Amino acid sequence: MPLPERPATWQVCPRCEREFSASSASSRCSDCGGLLDVRHRDPVERRAALKELWARRRSSESPLDASGVWRFRELVHPGAVTAAVTQLEGNTPLAARETVARWAGADGLLLKHEGQNPTGSFKDRGMTVGVTQARRLGASAVACASTGNTSASLASYAALAGIPALVLVPAGQVAAGKLAQALAYGARTLLVRGDFDACLRLALEASERLGVYLLNSVNPFRIEGQKTIVFEILEQLRWEPPDWIVVPAGNLGNTSAFGKALLEAERLGLIPSLPRIAAVQASGANPFARAFREGFARLIPMHADTLATAIKIGNPASFERAADAIRKTNGVVTDVSDGEILEAKAVVDASGLGCEPASAAAVAGTRKLAREGVLRPGDRVVAVLTGHILKDPGLLLSYHQEADPPPPRANRPIEVEAELSAVERALGTAAVER
Numbered sequence: 001m002p003l004p005e006r007p008a009t010w011q012v013c014p015r016c017e018r019e020f021s022a023s024s025a026s027s028r029c030s031d032c033g034g035l036l037d038v039r040h041r042d043p044v045e046r047r048a049a050l051k052e053l054w055a056r057r058r059s060s061e062s063p064l065d066a067s068g069v070w071r072f073r074e075l076v077h078p079g080a081v082t083a084a085v086t087q088l089e090g091n092t093p094l095a096a097r098e099t100v101a102r103w104a105g106a107d108g109l110l111l112k113h114e115g116q117n118p119t120g121s122f123k124d125r126g127m128t129v130g131v132t133q134a135r136r137l138g139a140s141a142v143a144c145a146s147t148g149n150t151s152a153s154l155a156s157y158a159a160l161a162g163i164p165a166l167v168l169v170p171a172g173q174v175a176a177g178k179l180a181q182a183l184a185y186g187a188r189t190l191l192v193r194g195d196f197d198a199c200l201r202l203a204l205e206a207s208e209r210l211g212v213y214l215l216n217s218v219n220p221f222r223i224e225g226q227k228t229i230v231f232e233i234l235e236q237l238r239w240e241p242p243d244w245i246v247v248p249a250g251n252l253g254n255t256s257a258f259g260k261a262l263l264e265a266e267r268l269g270l271i272p273s274l275p276r277i278a279a280v281q282a283s284g285a286n287p288f289a290r291a292f293r294e295g296f297a298r299l300i301p302m303h304a305d306t307l308a309t310a311i312k313i314g315n316p317a318s319f320e321r322a323a324d325a326i327r328k329t330n331g332v333v334t335d336v337s338d339g340e341i342l343e344a345k346a347v348v349d350a351s352g353l354g355c356e357p358a359s360a361a362a363v364a365g366t367r368k369l370a371r372e373g374v375l376r377p378g379d380r381v382v383a384v385l386t387g388h389i390l391k392d393p394g395l396l397l398s399y400h401q402e403a404d405p406p407p408p409r410a411n412r413p414i415e416v417e418a419e420l421s422a423v424e425r426a427l428g429t430a431a432v433e434r
């Protein structure tokens, strides 16, 4: 008897290999508790034909084809296109900035600017797929715990889909731009008296007890969307893979997605070799970097503390699959201090590109790895800027206005009387200061 044909998409537990249908709403295996992975039937088109199909869609008038996520749908969620909740996410620039490359000591460094997504972070790539899946399952509500960006993205896509959204964020620890977005897009927003890790525990409980669909990055469909960051980078480099892709790491969903994307691209013959992933954490929130130094034997949760609030996470949910991504790509994990993050951010900002603090960790990490000789001269490096400069205006303004003492790269504003002489004086002062 011929084997029954596989559906377009299904889920599998990588720990115990048990399979689940695509319509199973839980992110975890009901047998062993492992986080599920999504699998798709191999596309009909192969190699060059697949690349051409994806490139052609980019210039299409159809929002689905033009989306930087859904144009890669063969490797994202091929069966879901009719339900897609999309708003032209993706298609972000891969920018060269001489000043940033020089500062980092990585010639030819390229910056993939995911802050230029509809809600200002890479989360939109996963959320378009996650909320589409919620719609397909007929979810009555969607929920997430968040350090800010996921909640902003979820709130926006849920509004677009007309599904009520619940977001749980740590009270007093979310950057102003992100909280403002969640409120404005209309999510029911709970300011939890606790840290992100407490919010995630609560969100997991709420999703199990209250039947709301959980859209944290433990949700495997979000990972499918986030893979397209890598597909786009590879496409922008004409499928000649870089030596390194550097990514800031918090809850480890993105590191996992990058590993999955690269391994799939290699398996399908889209790239001849695997780039190495470098994951960068803040040194005050570095359980993954510590685990790496111990050969990934285990993850020891910690109390997280960093001004890069997006990655202020002490007990990352996707540890296992992110460790797998680092191992299989011969990658590394490192960490950088808040001071290094701030300096990197000031350099990226002053280049005209700008990014949020957590994103700058990728650039600070690039510099550290170049100084240590892990990145070698001539290596082709892509650092991912995960969020927009305006996400965290509070930190920006205090950096540039701090007087005691002014940070090294601060650009202090000068208050003046409404008189030309005052402007002249200020320009004189500025000229001297420079």
Ligand code: F0G
Residues within 6 Å of the ligand: 121, 123, 145, 146, 147, 148, 149, 150, 151, 217, 248, 249, 250, 251, 252, 253, 254, 255, 310, 311, 356, 358, 359, 386, 387
């Ligand atoms: N950069 C930014 C700007 C983020 O918002 C996040 C995560 C990361 C990097 C790290 O990605 O968690 O996949 O390792 N933000 C989540 C949130 C936790 O709730 O917005 P990760």
